[in-house]
Amino acid sequence: MPEPTQLESLRVTDEPAARALRQDTHLxxxxxxxxxxxxxxxxxxxxxNLVHHHARRLAGLGLLFEQRREAGRVYYQxxxxxxxxxxxxxxxxxxxxxxxxxxxxxxxxFLAAYxxxxxxxxxxxxxxxxxxxxxHPAKPLEDxxxxxxxxxxxxxxxLTLRLTPERYxxxxxxxxxxxxxxxxxxxxxxxxPCTLAVLTFTDPAQPAGTLSLSRNLNTFLGLNPAS
Numbered sequence: 511m512p513e514p515t516q517l518e519s520l521r522v523t524d525e526p527a528a529r530a531l532r533q534d535t536h537l538x539x540x541x542x543x544x545x546x547x548x549x550x551x552x553x554x555x556x557x558x559n560l561v562h563h564h565a566r567r568l569a570g571l572g573l574l575f576e577q578r579r580e581a582g583r584v585y586y587q588x589x590x591x592x593x594x595x596x597x598x599x600x601x602x603x604x605x606x607x608x609x610x611x612x613x614x615x616x617x618x619x620f621l622a623a624y625x626x627x628x629x630x631x632x633x634x635x636x637x638x639x640x641x642x643x644x645x646h647p648a649k650p651l652e653d654x655x656x657x658x659x660x661x662x663x664x665x666x667x668x669l670t671l672r673l674t675p676e677r678y679x680x681x682x683x684x685x686x687x688x689x690x691x692x693x694x695x696x697x698x699x700x701x702x703p704c705t706l707a708v709l710t711f712t713d714p715a716q717p718a719g720t721l722s723l724s725r726n727l728n729t730f731l732g733l734n735p736a737s
Contacts, residue, residue: 516589517589520572522594522596528595533606537568538573540553541565541574544586546586565584568586573588574587574588624664627730647723663730665729667725667726667729668725668728670724
């Protein structure tokens with residue numbers, strides 16, 4: 511019988527596999543090439559017995575497969591390089607569903623980072639929210655905080671303005687292009703895992719005819735090095 515090989519693409523059609531694919535993305539990524547759970551445990555800073563347990567579970571769900579056994583070790587690999595998940599398996603109403611699960615993870619991660627930075631805040635720091643319209647354009651937001659002694663300052667920059675559908679799509683793609691370039695550059699030689707996110711949406715609660723422009727910068731980055 512020929513040994514199983516990694517597929518280029520695989521469609522996920524059952525809910526448990528779709529849920530595991532969402533919840534265990536980072537662990538699964540460490541099995542892109544054949545790897546033993548013990549090796550992955552060292553890279554992921556996890557107990558080896560826990561990674562063995564998860565690897566067997568993910569293999570049972572069809573997301574990993576046993577690529578080979580060698581010198582008493584089992585080597586697992588991702589079943590496919592790309593997984594396609596039917597959208598109705600995890601609808602937005604599900605706690606881990608499309609959109610809701612992503613926002614929960616982003617919110618939890620950002621708030622934890624924000625609280626770490628907040629511990630270094632100094633007296634006199636302040637938030638700035640600017641408004642403008644066609645007659646009174648919003649002033650560029652000034653730097654509102656000095657750099658704080660943390661290596662990865664939390665940073666939130668939000669802009670609300672009226673857009674046509676075409677301009678909205680162009681701006682959203684422009685923002686995502688920044689992440690595309692970062693992904694192409696790959697990991698830095700050293701450092702910690704960091705998340706950069708793009709979030710764009712329309713808000714029906716805002717009056718359709720409003721010309722108000724608002725921007726909120728909530729950051730610990732401090733002064734712009736280029737200024």
